[in-house]
Amino acid sequence: MKPAPFVHHAPRTLEEAVAVLGEVGHDGKVLAGGQSLIPLLSMRLASPAHLVDVNGVAGLDAVEVTDTHVRVGALVRHAGLERHDGAAAALPLLRQALRNVAHPAIRTRGTTVGSIAHADPSGEMPAVTVLTGGVVEAAGPRGRREIAAADFFTGPLETTLAEDELVVAVRFGLLPAGTRTGFVESARRSGDYALAGVALAVGMDGDVVTSATASFVSVTPVPDVLDLGPALAGRSVGDLPLDDVAELVRSHVGPESDIHAPADYRRMLAAELTRRVLTTTTTPTEGAA
């Protein structure tokens, strides 16, 4: 269980990192937190000839909160973003979701942006990226570009990022004032990969729901947004059609069976978790943005 040999590159600037990536092309892989990549290397599921270790690159570790988004640099660790009070105040869903990312000892090293670039369907932060209409900022030999979250994820562990590009930052969009959010997931052991998980955003006018969207963890091949508005808009908190919502979720998700749980169980779990998080999020005093 050891990684295959590779050449280690330690660029100090983004320009150097991009230059090395351009040179090594498809033989290269970017290393930031490494909490998903190093297990893949150790199990020899991946054996890139070159690792571009960006941990020494200056200027990638900032969190910026503006009127429209929370911008997270490529070297911001999950634990750092989780502790960031400004980010949590602007977009509570970030902290709600990050508490579910692996174990604390993984969150101290793993980066939020790396987890998005890794595009694992069982990752929490890809689901948050799509739900908030996030934007991925990439840099490569052909310059910089921005990719909307909806156009970024193309399959399990697959994105529209080119082999010689790296993600510099991700901007999470702020939700309209008054939006309530919630995040819940279920795993065999707290902190392990979720069997199913749900991120939820609900617009409210008093106790009447005006809009509702959800995205999912571990039950869709690519994180996408399910509009629950048709079932919920105009309904008051005491009168939510939870069975209709559960049915919408059941028909939307497409989980796979594996050693941990059959597809049917994950489908049921996604529907039940949505029902629960919808109830807690719309309950007064909880989940207010």
Next chain:
Amino acid sequence: MTDAATEQLLEITLRVNGVRRTASAPARRLLSDFLRHDLGLTGTHVGCEHGVCGACTVLLDGEPARACLVFAVTAQAHEVTTVEGIGHDPANLSPVQQAFAECHALQCGFCTPGFITTITAYLDENPQPTPEEAREAISGNLCRCTGYQNIVKAVVRASEIVREREEETR
């Protein structure tokens, strides 16, 4: 450009338990192996080697991290604390080590170094955990003897010992 097939050897310098240590190792050397094989610090135990079991947990700049999920070369700029750095004198145990002894929180002891480092960092963050919080705090560490009840007790007891020692030195 260097060929990956020929192993790239690097001079790696780490600050471990307050001491600067240098050794030559390949770029692919995991921090867990660097500590054990290259520096002879065998207190850090290696279990699953893919981040699940927590046996290799060390502190990087005071925060818990899986030593099997960090390359030694990446850890160069960091302060590493292993279980040896938390205490290796039986007459002068750290609060967490003393609590483990008092509560019989170890059986075979293989997972213990990872628990000690994890709990030491956790108590800095939450000095007075409830048993429920203690349970959550250790959820990332596996004990194959399944001795979790006494480990949970030890987390709570360790927080008491920290306070008792503070009062003694007052």
